[in-house]
Amino acid sequence: MKHQAIALTALVLASPAFAQSSVTLYGVIDEGLDYTNNVGSGHVYELSSGYAQGSRWGLRGVEDLGGGTKAILQLENGFDVNSGRAAQGGRMFGRQAYVGIERERFGTVTLGRQYDSVVDYLAPTTANGNWAGYLFAHPYDNDNTDNSFRVSNAVKYASPQMAGFRFGGAYGFSNDANFANNRQYSVGGSYANGGLLIGAAYLQADGTGTNATGAIAANDASFIAERMRVFGAGINYTIGLATVGFAYTNTAYRNPSGNGYIGGVPLAAPGVALNALKYQNFEVNGKYQFTPGFFVGAQYVYTMETYDASTGSVKPRIHSVGLMADYFLSKRTDVYVQGAYQKVTGDSTNSILDQAFIPGTQAPSSTGNQLVMRVALRHAF
Known part of the structure; x- marks a missing residue:
């Protein structure tokens, strides 16, 4: 009994040295008042959640396995502050949910619900994917x-x-007997050195939004299409207190049938087949950090749209402008104001896409113009 007690005591004392683990709770609450000049046919004032950053709470976990290897996990829930509902199609952990292994020399492998390579490597060079959020989306x-x-x-x-380089990729399984039915694959990379950041990525998804269990599920997809293909690159450069950037993205949808932002509204007139929808986005952005707690940023995006239907091909143009000022009251709490304007010009598609629509508003405008203004409070914990 004496020897057994000594052995048990030694085991208990040795366990913490073998594997140290921790779990961190974190979150962001972003809540504000929006004014939109045209939603359908009239203006609207509304409280809206999660624009500069999506409102969320999450758990990060890590266990040291020794030899520079760690087991990691992340569970992240998105929610609407005003209603308390879960976002991302009502999922409990709709923003992220994964587990994996990280090794200092070789990188990280994770499995679950995750970001694609466009989000990881290209988006940080854009205003919407870096400091501005929802209203500045292309x-x-x-x-x-x-x-x-x-x-x-x-x-x-x-x-x-x-040496400043990072790269990676993700493959999303269809989880279907038809292997290619709603799968996704993407690759990307970035380079950071001093004030310079360069990022690039490629993504392809087959059958986006066509079922509930695939890589990009029906209640989570932006566009529903036979195929989605995205590639692009961007660059940011910081000189003193100023940061300037440029990004280019090229997106092509084959046989698109709908868009999650506007629900079941068809993308083509009755009796017209929409064969392809393409976007080329040219973004210029800039930010000036007046003090550590105050910055002003601006963005302009010129979008070339190609609408290829059974009735012929037309090429509308979309102009998007955004302005933002952000002031930190403390290290974790800030107030910000934003304004975004969109104008659709050029050829008519004779569809809902002729009407301006800024992501984050309730619905498209009744005209080719839409203006949104927002004042908000954000708190991180």
């Missing part, structure tokens, strides 16, 4: 730089940083 967030959808059933690799 039209309908056609390139997912604002993270409108996540990838379920995903296996993902992220490299360690090597």
